[in-house]
Amino acid sequence: MTSSGAAAPSPHDKLAFRHDINALRAIAVTSVVLYHFHLPYAWGGFVGVDVFFVISGFLMTQIVTKRQAQGNFSVWTFYADRFYRIVPALWTVCFAILIGTSIWLDPLSLRGVARSVASSITFLSNFDYATQGGYFGGASEANWLLHTWSLSVEWQFYLLYPLLFVIIAAWAPLRGRKIAVLVAIGLLSLLLCAVVPLTRYDALLRTSFFLLPARAWELIAGGLVALAPCDRLGRRAKAAALVVGLALILASVLAFNGGTAWPNLATVIPVAGAALVIAAGHGSAGWTRLPGVQPLGRWSYSIYLWHWPVIAAFTYFAVENTALAIVAGVVLSIALGWLSYVLIEQKLTRRLFDRRSPSARPGVILNGAIAALLVLTAGVFATHGLEALKFPRSEPTVVAAADRIKVAAGDWSFPKSCATYHVTRTGLRICRQGGGGPVETFVIGDSYSEEIAPRYRTLPRGPADPAVVFVTRPGCAPLPGVQLRGSIKNCGASTDEALAMAKTGNYPRVAIVASWLGSFNKAEGEPSRGRVCFERGLTCRASGDETVYLQDATAAFGRLGLVIRDLRAKGAEVMVTKTFPQASEADPKRLFARLYRTRTLDDFGVPTDQMRQTAAYPNQLVDSLGGPDGAVLVDPLDHLCGADCPLVTDGTPLYYDVSHIRTNTVSSPAFAFLDPYILPRGAQR
Incomplete structure (x- = not known):
């Protein structure tokens, strides 16, 4: 989910607002949020991100081709507009998370947050997370900014896509040739997406999920819709495209789940669904005017930015996953998204772009804000999550317990112990x-x-x-x-x-x-x-x-x-x-958080x-x-168990992680x- 989830790309673009695309955003963000909150039947809600990729590819292609046709296309202006559109809301979320977690989180968790903030605000988080582990595991909910991987993918796409169009304009200016070039690149990307799941290297699957090469075809699919003569379709053809497209997206949400290797060739289904809905061009059809649809579409970018930190906070503070907690989490995500849309996406962005103000220098302001945020994250990371402040030497028993937890988290001897x-x-x-x-x-x-x-x-x-x-x-x-x-x-x-x-x-x-x-x-x-x-x-x-x-x-x-x-x-x-025996409470990361909250590491078990x-x-x-x-x-x-299965004995953790017992x-x-x-x-x- 990216900037394409917002109401309008930028003041420079002046594209006709389409209620059907905005409604498609609402469908996409709803499916993602419901999936992440573990709602039944939203098993494949993660395909909402694929839908957003198609929307973004469509809009970016429209912007580039329109400016090229007008003779005023500039790669640097394109970069600046995307930057101004994405960064303010993203920076606000990153800053709020860093400040909030600096107050409430333990040092070990805080250090991870600082790393994630730095990689997210520099649009490198997809590379970072590709080296750390998968997207679908339970441990992913401990990463407060895991969802920003999609923004990084799109930003990398934004960097390359206009350059491609500059080359095409010089070499093959006709629309048919543009389509042929995009089809060729898209097929190569799709081939990579299809082949990776057939290999035996798990690291390749993470790379395929998080990185642009296996995702580019999804964005290009939207671009092809923008270049295709969809306006020539008859009324019945457009109606059929709309029905089939919506059905494909719904089927994907219901049929796929976190156990599906993703992306793969089946990813064509939700991508094709999104492309068909856009191609149908039912801008003001009745389904787009259903209650709440248009507001959710307008707020979708900010809702997406805020919903995952809400989940991460619930996970960290061990909020039980009851129906009430789920409803509260969804409502809180929407409320934060609405506030972010009104205060940041609308008011702040408009002030940044207000050409009547002689002091309006959005580039200087945003780059300065990013630099300041990076300095803060570097300080948090370098001090090991403000450890000396959170675990002061004036509390020797707490410091000693923290040291024992660190030792446990590194106590794994395979394979170096093998003869x-x-x-x-x-x-x-x-x-x-x-x-x-x-x-x-x-x-x-x-x-x-x-x-x-x-x-x-x-x-x-x-x-x-x-x-x-x-x-x-x-x-x-x-x-x-x-x-x-x-x-x-x-x-x-x-x-x-x-x-x-x-x-x-x-x-x-x-x-x-x-x-x-x-x-x-x-x-x-x-x-x-x-x-x-x-x-x-x-x-x-x-x-x-x-x-x-x-x-x-x-x-x-x-x-x-x-x-x-x-x-x-x-x-x-x-x-x-x-x-x-195993228990999530045994994880040294959780023990570190427990120690921070209680200042003791008492013996306990399941x-x-x-x-x-x-x-x-x-x-x-x-x-x-x-x-x-x-x-x-x-x-x-x-x-190993008496009345309890011990997790901590004599103040010493017995586990290396959430399920594995340490070597000692x-x-x-x-x-x-x-x-x-x-x-x-x-x-x-």
Whole structure:
């Protein structure tokens, strides 16, 4: 969502106001807001951003071609107009967030906010977030300015697009040739968008989502509508285009979800829908005059800017996601958007552009404001989130607790603790602990196997000493025919390779250690359970019907059960762990915030009964792997939990992040229950 979400691009453009485009903005921002607040049936509301890209491409093409036709086109004027249009509201949001979080947030969270403010106001946030992680994960809600990635994409588009038209004007001035050039560039971008999900590198998916090359075709689609002779369409053709376009957008909102790898070839559906609605040109049709539609369209840019910080604030202060909280959040987002529209987009922008004022120097004012904001963010970042001020040395117990949290957040020893380590063609990580002798235990799993691997780093490493091999793929449940939703990781290929290695290796013992809860727990705001989908030919299904989903999950565990029985028949001992304890409150980032608010880091945990209830669904699935000819099932809750599953003990955090236990904890006697199934025979702790 970008400047195209506002009522008018700039005073210089003087484009005819179209109520249908403004209504399309209202639809787009509504879908995005409802999706981010986890409203049912708005599963694919994130496609609203794709709709905004099409709108922006249409408007920018109109602006450039109109000025070129008038003979007064200037690249620098185009840049200035876009800058003046976008920056005031964006700067206001960034400044308000930086000041507010400087008062209320803990140092660790504040340092992250300062980084985000700097990357957002310089339109580099999409590059920043592409290196940090995905857009659809729950942890994304801790990033107060994650949504500004789309502004960065559009600003980068604005920098390149007018230059392209200058080149086209000199080389191929005819409209048909302009269209041919844009089609060629758009097809290359679409090809990239389609090919990336077919590769096996997860980092490419993040790059594809956040960066311009795989998004440019969406903006160009709007540009092609601006260049096409849509006015020649008949009344019936326009009516059909409107109905089909709106239907495509609605279908996208209902059909897609956060588990969908995005963008991909299916992104054509909402993009085509937006293009058809614009091409229809029903400027003042009845649907555009429905109550609230036009105001929402006018306020859409500011609503988009403010709604995500509202969500981030709710997340940070642990506001329970009740119906009342959702309604309050949506209403607050709209109210802040309205205020920003009236005070910033209208009054402030008009003052900046008031040519009657001899002191009106918008460029100097805005650049000075940006420079001042960057100085503030640099100061906050350099002081580690004002840590000395928030955790003064006059409170030694608080400072000591903060230091213990920092140590926990960095206490992860995989793969550097491995005796040897390499990665296979399918992405499997092979970590060998022990010596060069025979492999006595073969451990298959995801990051939870990597979590326990450092416990065995002290095994003798002589050439004849026995070894334990950990074969892992983070994020991939070790189940045949199962993929990670919304990811381009080829989990199926790596799982097949790991299980084939287990079957052909004739290992005395095989252990399977994985995050069953992470794979199969119900994710908030998603129509289907868990993070996985089940292969069906060229597709991967994750049904929203609980009965169908359970059937698919049961079948996947049945396939793993067949492998286990085969291993048992060959004489191998097989152990499978059930769900490990985990809780969002264990995350060191949350502990840091807790320490800032309470000034203490008391011991606490999650009630074991509550943890068992949370783990009931995945543990029910794992139970099917046991039995006389199946695996030995080990329940970590039996060994790590008493009345509570501890998260902080003796003032020391036990976890590395929201779900993984830190190396120091795994190396303690509490995890000795794993040793009989993993340690080489005769090895002593």
